[in-house]
Amino acid sequence: MxxxxxxxxxxxxxxxCVDACPKNIMRLDSAKINQKGYHTAHCAEPENCIACAxxxxxxxxxxxxxEK
Amino acid sequence: xxxxxxxxxxxxxxxxxxxPGCTHGIIHRIVAEALDELGIGKTAVGVxxxxxxxxxxxxxxxxxxxxxxxxxxxxxxxxxxVCPDKCVFTYQGDGDLASIGTAEIVHAATRGExxxxxxxxxxxxxxxxxxMAPTTLPGQVTTTSPNGRDVEHCGYPVPMCEMLATLSGSxxxxxxxxxxxxxxxxxxxxxxxxxxxQMENKGFTMIEVLSTCxxxxxxxxxxxxxWLKDNMIPAYPLGVFKGAEA
Numbered sequence: 001m002x003x004x005x006x007x008x009x010x011x012x013x014x015x016x017c018v019d020a021c022p023k024n025i026m027r028l029d030s031a032k033i034n035q036k037g038y039h040t041a042h043c044a045e046p047e048n049c050i051a052c053a054x055x056x057x058x059x060x061x062x063x064x065x066x067e068k
Numbered sequence: 069x070x071x072x073x074x075x076x077x078x079x080x081x082x083x084x085x086x087x088p089g090c091t092h093g094i095i096h097r098i099v100a101e102a103l104d105e106l107g108i109g110k111t112a113v114g115v116x117x118x119x120x121x122x123x124x125x126x127x128x129x130x131x132x133x134x135x136x137x138x139x140x141x142x143x144x145x146x147x148x149x150v151c152p153d154k155c156v157f158t159y160q161g162d163g164d165l166a167s168i169g170t171a172e173i174v175h176a177a178t179r180g181e182x183x184x185x186x187x188x189x190x191x192x193x194x195x196x197x198x199x200m201a202p203t204t205l206p207g208q209v210t211t212t213s214p215n216g217r218d219v220e221h222c223g224y225p226v227p228m229c230e231m232l233a234t235l236s237g238s239x240x241x242x243x244x245x246x247x248x249x250x251x252x253x254x255x256x257x258x259x260x261x262x263x264x265x266q267m268e269n270k271g272f273t274m275i276e277v278l279s280t281c282x283x284x285x286x287x288x289x290x291x292x293x294x295w296l297k298d299n300m301i302p303a304y305p306l307g308v309f310k311g312a313e314a
Contacts, residue, residue: 003069014089014282014289020249038088053073054249060086060093062079067069 002051002068004043010063013038017055017064023048026055076100078109078129085123089282089289091246092120092188096127096159098246098256099186103130103155106263112155113147115140117169119161120194138169141176144183155263157184162203163193166226170202173232177272180237184262185274187228190281191300198284202226205303210284225303229276233309239271240311243304245278247293251306258308265311273311278304 004026006017011034018026018041025045034040041064043049051068075081078100086092103109109130116124118137125132135143140158148156158165165173165187173185192210193199200210200217203225207216233241240262244255255277262273278300280292287295 002072010083012088016089016289016293019290019293051072056073057249057252058094060089060091061084062075062093062097064073065071065075066073068072 001047002049002066003046004049004055005065005067006041006043007061007063007065008034008040009036010061011038011040012036012061013040014060015041016058016060017041020054020058022052022054023050025049076104078104080127080129082126084127086120087283089280089292090120090194091279091293094246094252095186095188095255095277095279096124098252099157099159099259100128102256102259102263106155106260106267108155108263108267111153112157113151115144115147115156115158117158117160117164119164121159121161121188122195124159138164138167139172140164140169141172141181141183141185145176145179145181148181148183152182155184155267157186157263159186160188161194162187162189162191162201163196166202166228170226173228173274174235177232177238177274178235180239180271182266182269182271183273184266185272186259187274187276188279189228189276189304190279191225192281192284194281194284198281205299227304229274229309232272232274235272237272238274238310240265240273241309242311242313243276243278243306243309245296245301245306247278247280247296261313270311276304278306
């Protein structure tokens, strides 16, 4: 299983990671906001993550760490 | 667990001030990773512009200098001539490089200064509130061209890569984009090629990176990357304009 960690205080909820994910498992959390007031991104189904790091490649805030 | 992707040490931990979805952050990262992978990151010297990327000196974890508006190539020339063994790069937007700083970039290129310019083109003035830039596309709506850029009145966009590639002093000129994963990876490779060419003393090198400005284009981040793909790439074709791709 792979792990995608989003630094929630850096995330601005732009959604570029959601669009880039080939497995469609990145989501913006509409129930949660960070200190800046953005809905942050997270990996909703870590068991389906293939650790391609496409989300991290497109993240303008360099807020994503991918491990496997 | 093994780390597949983490933030490079050549970027500081400071949160970037860019708008959500602005691709400046991606370009910062690939520049830092390119320097890191070539093993020249610790000794590199960057020159920050005036524009949205004015605080770039806070985000890169190498020596940085701030230049007056458009004068980054002149400052970089001085640094490179004093420290010829260091990798010296400028990070400039289109308002900085293609407008007020046109003289500096053209003359740095024609002198064959062994520096690398990272030219971020988003076809608009971002920091000052979305005015028309020299790179604004014909028909594009900005705050100073509310009916779209009229080429009869305002002229045509400046293709910097094509222009600088005609100069004898330029060694490696390429235009890339960062609208999807594939192009981000290609952009990083191009930036590495440019830094490598600089370290081999081949001459002036520039990478133009097509970038988005969701805020001033009036689009969401996802619409902005699509707009870049649909409108900017046909107007600014990607490719190597000078030098051989490594």
